[in-house]
Amino acid sequence: NIARAIKSLEKAGAAAVHIEDQVQQKRCGHRPNKAIVSQEEMVDRVKAATDARKDDSFVIMARTDALAVEGLDSAIARCVACVEAGADMIFPEAMTDLAMYKQFAEAVGVPVLANITEFGSTPLFTTQELGENGVSLVLYPLSAFRAMSQAALEVYGAIRRDGTQQTVLDKMQTRMQLYDHLGYHEYEKKLDQ
Incomplete structure (x- = not known):
């Protein structure tokens, strides 16, 4: 309806x-x-x-x-x-x-x-x-979804093939890049107050 x-x-x-x-x-x-x-x-x-x-x-x-x-x-x-x-x-x-x-x-x-x-x-x-x-x-x-899906296939393919994700680290967002993007350090400062 x-x-x-x-x-x-x-x-x-x-x-x-x-x-x-x-x-x-x-x-x-x-x-x-x-x-x-x-x-x-x-x-x-x-x-x-x-x-x-x-x-x-x-x-x-x-x-x-x-x-x-x-x-x-x-x-x-x-x-x-x-x-x-x-x-x-x-x-x-x-x-x-x-x-x-x-x-x-x-x-x-x-x-x-x-x-x-x-x-x-x-x-x-x-x-x-x-x-x-x-x-x-x-x-x-679907632009971002398709890119993420392809990246996931590559990462899990590497893990399955090599037993580690070491060969695809250069395709990943680093922990610091993620924290910077999210503003995590500002959040953490509030926790420390």
Whole structure:
């Protein structure tokens, strides 16, 4: 229930939510064979969210996967309808060209988000390129996670292979670097007072 979810999120102190147009059996936005609900149902979802919202600063973002299913014109039309229903921002998923973002931004008149995830459908555009084409927000959902996951594989591979982490120490943050980053010494001084 969208209305209940919005009320719960606001109560918990969340700042925003995005409402999608994929069917319940959701797929990754950068994978094939996605299925979406009708434009009418998507607009109803956004309307339910905006009607349930009590705090005007709580952001309702409409996300569409329609590009891959119905094409650019349909995706833009959906987003225009979502803005008319009260969406504050638009998240067009899996764009393949900068000009697409520009078309969305010009059509919807609200902030547009770009999802810049590695190894997907969207090229790794720069923030400057995106900004010049109407993008207001950029999401990097897995960049750090992918780097950390690869590093973990290397570390545990070395331990398994060599019986020690000695060969990968140069890839690690030192204890002092971590303490400096966290401001640990300032915390420790407070403990000593």
